[in-house]
Amino acid sequence: MFDINRIKGPFATMVTPFKEGNIVDEEALTKEVDALCNTGITGVFPLATTGEFPFLSIEEKRRCLEITARVNNGRKAMIAGACGVNYSESMEIIKIAAELGYDACIACSPYYYTQSADELVKYYTALCANPYGMKILMYNIPAFTSEVPMSVVAEMIKNPNCVGIKDSSGNMRRMRQAAHLKDEAGRHDFIVYCGSDDIILPALVAGCEGSLSAMSVCMPELVSEMYKAYDEGRLSDAQEYQNSFIELGMLADGMPFPAGYKYLTELRGLKHKFIHQFVDEKKAEDTKKKQSEILDKLLIKYNLRREIF
Numbered sequence: 319m320f321d322i323n324r325i326k327g328p329f330a331t332m333v334t335p336f337k338e339g340n341i342v343d344e345e346a347l348t349k350e351v352d353a354l355c356n357t358g359i360t361g362v363f364p365l366a367t368t369g370e371f372p373f374l375s376i377e378e379k380r381r382c383l384e385i386t387a388r389v390n391n392g393r394k395a396m397i398a399g400a401c402g403v404n405y406s407e408s409m410e411i412i413k414i415a416a417e418l419g420y421d422a423c424i425a426c427s428p429y430y431y432t433q434s435a436d437e438l439v440k441y442y443t444a445l446c447a448n449p450y451g452m453k454i455l456m457y458n459i460p461a462f463t464s465e466v467p468m469s470v471v472a473e474m475i476k477n478p479n480c481v482g483i484k485d486s487s488g489n490m491r492r493m494r495q496a497a498h499l500k501d502e503a504g505r506h507d508f509i510v511y512c513g514s515d516d517i518i519l520p521a522l523v524a525g526c527e528g529s530l531s532a533m534s535v536c537m538p539e540l541v542s543e544m545y546k547a548y549d550e551g552r553l554s555d556a557q558e559y560q561n562s563f564i565e566l567g568m569l570a571d572g573m574p575f576p577a578g579y580k581y582l583t584e585l586r587g588l589k590h591k592f593i594h595q596f597v598d599e600k601k602a603e604d605t606k607k608k609q610s611e612i613l614d615k616l617l618i619k620y621n622l623r624r625e626i627f
Contacts, residue, residue: 320453322481322507324395325421326527327360328541330534331368333576333583334382336592342378343591344385350588351389353627358542359534362386365399367459368532368576373594376407380414387418397530401426401457405444416450424455424484429463438470446479456483459513471496475503484530486513490520497525515567519560522548536582537563539622566612569605573597581606585613587625
């Protein structure tokens with residue numbers, strides 16, 4: 319039975335490691351899942367934007383979902399990325415995720431062709447009507463596809479099979495409004511997630527109850543400690559943890575996405591033998607050097623191991 323409380327808190331938007339030849343590195347992926355399951359985060363999120371799902375075939379997506387579910391083995395909650403260029407692709411991933419026991423699926427607006435508000439309501443309503451009993455999360459990521467208007471959020475909150483939204487716009491007003499809308503509708507089984515690492519704490523104060531973000535992969539110890547401090551009312555400590563990884567994120571965001579986050583996970587032991595992005599090599603080396611210097615200071619300050627993967 320679906321339990322909304324199981325999917326509250328910080329989720330790791332997993333990176334997808336590749337071998338030479340643009341082949342998913344299943345051994346590295348296995349290590350990633352196992353390592354994350356030994357941290358304080360709530361859950362794992364394969365096939366995220368950070369996981370470069372558009373570069374994967376449907377069979378590769380299936381394998382990523384299978385490996386994550388097998389290695390996790392019930393230790394953490396699981397949200398599957400079900401973003402696709404159309405309804406049928408998303409529905410196929412939802413079917414696979416349901417077979418593998420995922421807690422929920424998340425889907426952005428179908429990409430390339432823009433979608434109107436009315437089209438998005440129909441799209442999400444159709445996904446929520448899936449015959450597999452899978453709960454659906456909306457995904458607002460306007461940097462890459464059509465924005466999910468607040469009118470769509472308000473409408474989909476009425477659908478009991480829609481149990482949340484991840485907002486990666488960085489817009490605090492939207493997140494606060496979404497939290498207000500779900501409270502007004504009495505939807506205690508609807509979660510607003512923050513998708514931007516640098517504003518997780520302000521988002522929690524504004525009414526979000528979770529996050530789906532890259533720093534939960536790169537620095538899961540600090541993100542989970544931030545949540546713990548917030549839940550215990552230690553706001554100054556929570557703010558310190560929030561500030562601790564801001565600069566790492568800024569450096570990562572300075573590279574073509576998500577290469578900068580892959581560099582950071584590599585510093586923590588996850589090997590990447592192939593990266594899709596065409597990067598300035600000098601800038602890449604400078605980024606890695608600066609990330610390494612900041613990481614070393616954090617490891618000492620918080621008594622952390624450098625390699626977790």
